[in-house]
Amino acid sequence: MxxxxxxxxxxxxxxxxxxxxxxxxxxxxxxxxxxxxxxxxxxxxxxxxxxxxxxxxxxxxxxxxxxxxxxxxxxxxxxxxxxxxxxxxxxxxxxxxxxxxxxxxxxxxxxxxxxxxxxxxxxxxxxxxxxxxxxxxxxxxxxxxxxxxxRTAVVWAWLALIGVVGLVLGTLVSVRLARWVGRPLQAVDAAARHLGEGALDVRAPADSGPEEVRRLAATFNTMAARTEALVHGHRAVTADVSHQLRTPLTALRLRLDLLAADAEGEDAVELAGAQEEIARLSRLVDGLLAAARAENAVPRPVPVRVDEVVAERITAWEPVAAERQVELASHSPGRPVVYLGAGDLEQLLDNLLANALEAVPGGGRIRVEAASAAASFGPGTELRVVDDGPGMSPEARATAFRRFGNPEARGTGLGLAIVHRLATANGGTARLEETAGGGLTVVLELPAVPRGQGPEPGRPPQRTG
The missing domain is CATH 3.30.450.20 (PAS domain)
Structure with missing residues (x-):
């Protein structure tokens, strides 16, 4: 500008x-x-x-x-x-x-x-x-x-000198004016970019530039302060709910365990059912808290190596997959790099793998594929989690990204909602497709590292795990 x-x-x-x-x-x-x-x-x-x-x-x-x-x-x-x-x-x-x-x-x-x-x-x-x-x-x-x-040459020489002096003075004035107007706007733009990246305490200087620019900076600072207060308020509520719900659930579970140790007959069966409901309620509370954290989080993106994170999460979920007799595989050619909040790619993969392992029967297979692609929002990486389980009906796929939107879900019904929130918060997209031959494919389009913000030559991207 x-x-x-x-x-x-x-x-x-x-x-x-x-x-x-x-x-x-x-x-x-x-x-x-x-x-x-x-x-x-x-x-x-x-x-x-x-x-x-x-x-x-x-x-x-x-x-x-x-x-x-x-x-x-x-x-x-x-x-x-x-x-x-x-x-x-x-x-x-x-x-x-x-x-x-x-x-x-x-x-x-x-x-x-x-x-x-x-x-x-x-x-x-x-x-x-x-x-x-x-x-x-x-x-x-x-x-x-x-x-x-x-005499004519002298006249034109003087006029040329006057023109050059006027042009130099005009250049100085124009540069000074441009900086006076442009620098405050650049500061507001930088502050807005940092706010979008998660720096909630960032503020724009409101003491320089034209009056209109100062008013814009003041309005931006008011908006940023309110956003910071809202986010911190949501985080505080999340922490309070976590403390208030988990403590009584843990105490209730311990009491049921004590009663179940001495129970016999029909009482033991009823207590076992109550324990299952308490365990289900605990998982539901954990899922709600994870969804609330995902909605309240403002990511600060960093470059992330997709192939390394995929390999790490596959290794972490191997014991669970082996216990359920499900094969885990990955394919990440080209060593793609994405621009996500720290730890977000791990959460995305954990939720997707957990959902797939719940759905795929014994003897099934789950593949994680990642490759650079031209995403709908620009250059990026396409991450696909493909399973050969029972899949979803078109009606279930249409509402699967909403909380408890999938009536066919075997778990809490929050995993895909968390995935959608994390993907969109980082500037990406998420969609569901039917796997050829049966099953479900979750497709994530994740943003690439912007030019000038990637890792230094010879230096690998940051690890987020």
């Missing part, structure tokens, strides 16, 4: 300078040309007055000769023609008697008016001698245009 503001202001200053300097330069150039031509015509008329005394009044040509000598000393050329176009007096240089000069003489005698013509570096002026209605001759004056060109 700073660059765009600076370039916009600089372009405006450049246009204004061009619109002001160029017309002024043209005007001053025309003024210099008019002044130079007027001076040449005045000198030609003075020469014509001296020639009239000689041609009309038949006086000696002393004054005429003096003017011709002065003209030659000043670097000009002059000549006097009679009514027949014959040269009666001239300077030693031949410019005033050239073909161009004779053409101007003929035009002057025909039109009875002063004629001027510039050819190359010389200005030639021809003016009638005597009355304009009855000229007795023509005076021709040729002057070099070098002084005019020099």
């Amino acid at each position: 700073t660059r765009r503001i600076a370039l916009t202001v600089l372009a405006l200053v450049t246009v204004l300078l061009v619109l002001a300097v160029v017309p002024l330069g043209v005007l001053l150039t025309q003024r210099e040309e008019t002044s130079f031509r007027g001076a040449a015509e005045a000198a030609a008329r003075t020469l014509a007055s001296a020639a009239e005394e000689n041609l009309s009044d038949h006086k000696p040509d002393t004054d005429l000769r003096e003017l011709l000598d002065e003209t030659q000393d000043e670097g000009g050329c002059a000549a006097v023609y009679d009514a027949a176009g014959r040269v009666i007096a001239r300077t030693s240089c031949a410019a005033a008697t050239s073909r161009t000069a004779r053409g101007l003489v003929a035009a002057t005698l025909a039109d009875q008016r002063t004629v001027a013509h510039r050819s190359g570096d010389a200005l030639t002026v021809a003016t009638p001698v005597g009355d304009s209605a009855d000229a007795v001759g023509t005076a021709v004056l040729v002057r070099s245009a070098d002084p005019l060109d020099d």
Whole structure:
């Protein structure tokens, strides 16, 4: 933004300078040309007055000769023609008697008016001698245009210097203005990015920039403070619920265990059923707390190696799979890296593997596949957990990501809700597909590491387990 503001202001200053300097330069150039031509015509008329005394009044040509000598000393050329176009007096240089000069003489005698013509570096002026209605001759004056060109060059040089100085000042002003406006906005943008990454205590500076930007920063800080208070409040409620629910459940379970040790007959059967319900209630409470933590958590993403985490979780769940006679396998070519909150990939895999092991019967198989792919939100990694269990009906798949939304669930019905929450909170997506040949496939599209935020060369991504 700073660059765009600076370039916009600089372009405006450049246009204004061009619109002001160029017309002024043209005007001053025309003024210099008019002044130079007027001076040449005045000198030609003075020469014509001296020639009239000689041609009309038949006086000696002393004054005429003096003017011709002065003209030659000043670097000009002059000549006097009679009514027949014959040269009666001239300077030693031949410019005033050239073909161009004779053409101007003929035009002057025909039109009875002063004629001027510039050819190359010389200005030639021809003016009638005597009355304009009855000229007795023509005076021709040729002057070099070098002084005019020099003055014109000086004018344009000064104007160019003024333009360059104005452009430099405009550049400084535009950069200063752009930074004054852009830096506070960049600070608000950085603060919003850090807030989205989980830094709830971040605030934007609200003491610099235009008034509108300061108000924006103040509004952002108010929003960030309220968000921080809400998240901390939810976390506090989660901690309180965890303490309040787990303690009585543990005490009740211990009492039932003591009673079951001495119970016989029908009492033992009833107590065993009560113990199963208490165990189910404990799992349900644990699932609710896990879902609440997932909803309240604001991830701070870090680069995570998918193949390493998948291998680690497969190893951790191998004993459970072996006990249930289920085969676990993984395939992660290309060593993909994703950008997730610390520990989130482990939670995703644990919930997916737990759900799959609950659903797949003995002799079944579960595969975890990960590969780089163009996800719906941009470059990323596609993580697939494929099982060959009974699968889900289309109606169950449509509501499986909601809490207790799957009526066919064998567990608490919260695992897929936690998976969906963790995936979307990290900027990814989650969906369910039917496995070819029967079963269920959970597909997660996880974001790749943004450019410039990946691990340093030669340094592996962070481990989150």
